[in-house]
Amino acid sequence: MITLTNLSKIFRTELIETHALREVNLQVNEGEFAALTGPSGSGKSTLLNILGTLENFDSGDYLLDGKSVKGLSDAALSKLRNEKIGFIFQSFNLIKDFSIFDNIELPLRYRGLKASDRKQRIDQALELVGLHARRDYLPGQLSGGQQQRVAIARAIAGEPRILLADEPTGNLDSLMARQVMELLEQINQRGCTILMVTHDPEQARRAGRHIQIVDGQLHDSTLYQPLSQPLHQPLAAVQGA
Ligand SMILES: Nc1ncnc2c1ncn2[C@@H]1O[C@H](COP(=O)(O)OP(=O)(O)O)[C@@H](O)[C@H]1O
């Protein structure tokens, strides 16, 4: 579903060049739950933002469902993003003057869904995250864990095929973090592919796949895991398994 080949990203300012990603190769198959870990500044958010087409890259290629995103217009990119990708951020990114319902509804409005479809999706998403009774609350009236569950509801109401989560439990205490992790596992079991940045080794273990990034370079532990694969098997075949 996602294929990155020799993808590099350099941030240039007047004073310095930062090689945020160096020749990254990655394949993510439909239905995977992958955890991405690495030191601060190693390129995790940059990778996630590029996968979410929020940021461009300098060289290499990114194929999403077999099609390169290179050269797509902004309009085409935002359509693709809207239809296929959901985002969850560490800081929830909810609009504080909007009710829970309205927060979840906003991206659905952008997509031009009609009111009855919007309501149905919002109801379902709120049921799943267990916050239906709080639909008329404002974000500030909820705990951090509940706010993150609203953000998850907002993401899944769009019925994305890929969920990109950048340290979704980074601002939560351990109990709430566990609830959010369990919710993500449930969403993954429904078929949504998930890529999650985390600092928590326990979460990385629970995900089906653990990708590490250091200094803009990927170290994908799944390459070492498939014991049933003969050692001489080419990388592409192993990754596609
Ligand atoms: N918009 C930007 N302009 C310049 N440098 C940036 C920008 N975004 C990120 N960087 C740099 O790229 C590197 C990777 O950043 P990031 O992907 O945010 O790391 P992580 O999420 O792993 O902490 C860092 O050195 C960071 O300073």
Ligand SMILES: [Mg+2]
């Ligand atoms: Mg980051």
